[in-house]
Amino acid sequence: MKKAVKFKAYLVALITCIIGFQFSPASNQFYANPFYIGGFIFAIVLIVNVINYFCPKCKKNQVMQSATSYRLPTNKCYHCGEEIN
Numbered sequence: 001m002k003k004a005v006k007f008k009a010y011l012v013a014l015i016t017c018i019i020g021f022q023f024s025p026a027s028n029q030f031y032a033n034p035f036y037i038g039g040f041i042f043a044i045v046l047i048v049n050v051i052n053y054f055c056p057k058c059k060k061n062q063v064m065q066s067a068t069s070y071r072l073p074t075n076k077c078y079h080c081g082e083e084i085n
């Protein structure tokens with residue numbers, strides 16, 4: 001699977017978990033909620049993906065352009081057009 005597709009799949013999974021968690025019945029054991037656990041795992045996976053998502057040619061991060069500017073990655077580098085897999 002392409003890296004950009006995988007990244008978006010993780011993002012969708014994380015959003016699904018967050019929404020699922022909002023709609024789950026409130027309980028004292030929220031940490032045992034599968035949506036909570038899933039959200040936690042996907043959040044970590046996404047952060048790791050963001051940090052490691054560099055163009056092999058120009059070394060630009062494909063997700064985080066600056067501390068306040070983010071973008072969804074594509075199969076090509078937004079900066080130099082290099083194919084990223």
Ligand SMILES: [Zn+2]
Nearest residue numbers: 055058077080
């Ligand atoms: Zn590049």
